[in-house]
Amino acid sequence: MADWLDLGQDCLCYPTRVHFMMFDRTIRHCRQCGAPVARRLPDDGDTKLRAICTACHTVHYENPLNVVGTVPHWGEKVLLCKRNIEPRKGKWTLPAGFMELGETTSEGAARETTEEAGAQFIMEDLFTVMSVARVGQVHLYYRARLTSDVFDPGHETMEARLFTEEEIPWDELAFRTVKETLEHYFADRRAGHFSTHAFDIA
Ligand SMILES: [Zn+2]
16 A cells, blocks of 8 residues: 555545646755755754755745545435546546635535536535545545535536445545545444544555
């Protein structure tokens, strides 16, 4: 699981060129002045090596990215989108993507659901929070109650379709965080009670 190619399993980067940038997010040049950076300890007591500009001495911090999405549900069914873009083109996913600056996690999840599925829905509670430390990401999924079963997917999606638990293409899911979220969703649904699940993806 730990090799390079498997990053795609948990990484929701798209399009492809962004994906490859994400494979190596290492900062090499200063965002302030463009000079090369060096890896060293800042002199403020920080204990981690940081990318520090060799010219203007700006310290650059590299932090995880948030991926936000929804579990859109309609009766006993859940909406999945067939990806029309790499990575994992042709595989099924819950609507999700990178959070943008200036939006909340819930707003980002709703935006992705509108963009990828063209769905009508009401946002509900936070459902899963998954740390994917290996790729420097945190994935958050909200439940969302569909108010229509008519979808108008955008260019990132080949097909948007409702699935019962039995119909879910478990072997054709794009990402492990999607599989984990769906498993928790149907387990909670059977139990008749939804809660928030926070866990780590190794
Ligand atoms: Zn600089």
